[in-house]
Amino acid sequence: MLRAEVAIIGGSGLCSIQVFKTVKTVKVNTPYGMSPELLIGEIGGRDIAFLPRHGKKHTTPPHLVNYRANIWALHKLGVKRILATTSCGSINPQMQPGELALLTQFIDFTTCRAHTFYEGGKSGVVHIDVTEPYCPELRGAVRKTAKKLRVKVHPHATYACTEGPRFETAAEIKALQILGSDLVGMTNVPECVLARELEMCYAAIGIITNSAAGVSKKKLTYTEVVKTLEKNTACIQGLLLEAIPEIPKRRSCSCSSVLKGAVVKV
Ligand code: HPA
Numbered sequence: 001m002l003r004a005e006v007a008i009i010g011g012s013g014l015c016s017i018q019v020f021k022t023v024k025t026v027k028v029n030t031p032y033g034m035s036p037e038l039l040i041g042e043i044g045g046r047d048i049a050f051l052p053r054h055g056k057k058h059t060t061p062p063h064l065v066n067y068r069a070n071i072w073a074l075h076k077l078g079v080k081r082i083l084a085t086t087s088c089g090s091i092n093p094q095m096q097p098g099e100l101a102l103l104t105q106f107i108d109f110t111t112c113r114a115h116t117f118y119e120g121g122k123s124g125v126v127h128i129d130v131t132e133p134y135c136p137e138l139r140g141a142v143r144k145t146a147k148k149l150r151v152k153v154h155p156h157a158t159y160a161c162t163e164g165p166r167f168e169t170a171a172e173i174k175a176l177q178i179l180g181s182d183l184v185g186m187t188n189v190p191e192c193v194l195a196r197e198l199e200m201c202y203a204a205i206g207i208i209t210n211s212a213a214g215v216s217k218k219k220l221t222y223t224e225v226v227k228t229l230e231k232n233t234a235c236i237q238g239l240l241l242e243a244i245p246e247i248p249k250r251r252s253c254s255c256s257s258v259l260k261g262a263v264v265k266v
Helices: 066-077 136-149 170-176 188-197 222-246
Strands: 006-008 024-027 038-045 048-050 081-090 100-109 151-161 183-185 202-211
Touching: 006 066, 024 066, 038 222, 048 222, 081 136, 081 151, 081 188, 100 136, 100 170, 100 183, 100 188, 100 222, 136 151, 136 202, 136 222, 151 188, 151 202, 170 183, 183 202, 188 202
Parallel strands: 006 048, 006 081, 081 202, 100 151, 151 183
Antiparallel strands: 024 038, 038 048, 081 183, 100 202
16 A cells, blocks of 8 residues: 655646656545545655645536545545645735735635534544644745745635635625635635544645635636636645655644544543
8 A cells, every 4th residue: 555644635726746756646445435546756755645636637616526535545545744725716905816825714604515524423423623723833834935935925814615616796705804714715624624633734825816706896707717826836836845845754733633632422
């Protein structure tokens, strides 16, 4: 069985990756009705898995991504750290299209996704703490690398996750702004939560692709999103490539003990 210690989950615009040394493809069986296909390679002497969230050819929309199968497959390979990319619309005018932001909080507005591995019965009942949903150690590695590479990354962003696949109405974005959201996207929940449920460290780099609905006068199109993503691909791949060696070998965050005190005893 192939193993990997760190995984990259590529969002829209990052369905393949050019930064690997050796690449093998593996299909990992899961109990969640899907066997995700992953690439395994090496960065700086460390075994890395790459998983395109929407599939190799971007054929799965955000609300139909099998988040449990994806995270389960990474866990089965031995992955302890996940760096994800996620495209976002900007609500906060200080965060502009073309820039990057590290997510630090999320607000969940999704409605029809499987949000947990623990569904009672044999799998038990678990209530994890998500006060700080994104791993501080991984975020630190990205911030340090961004500084070194002189890439502008907003260090703190609150992300609102909508169900999609449609974009939001102007009124919805106004409401999200009042609630304190900086960015809006469709994929980071429950991905982030599921990783945490398996005590994996998880951080997400938001690629800001557009002003959210009603924030600018311009009509919002997916074509605009793709154009901005294409412009950012080389930069984000460079950032990931350099950030991975910055991740300490041993974990000193609390992500590895999330289940302590979270499991309902029967
Ligand atoms: N809304 C939701 N998801 C997104 C957006 C947006 O404006 N841009 C990129 N993903």
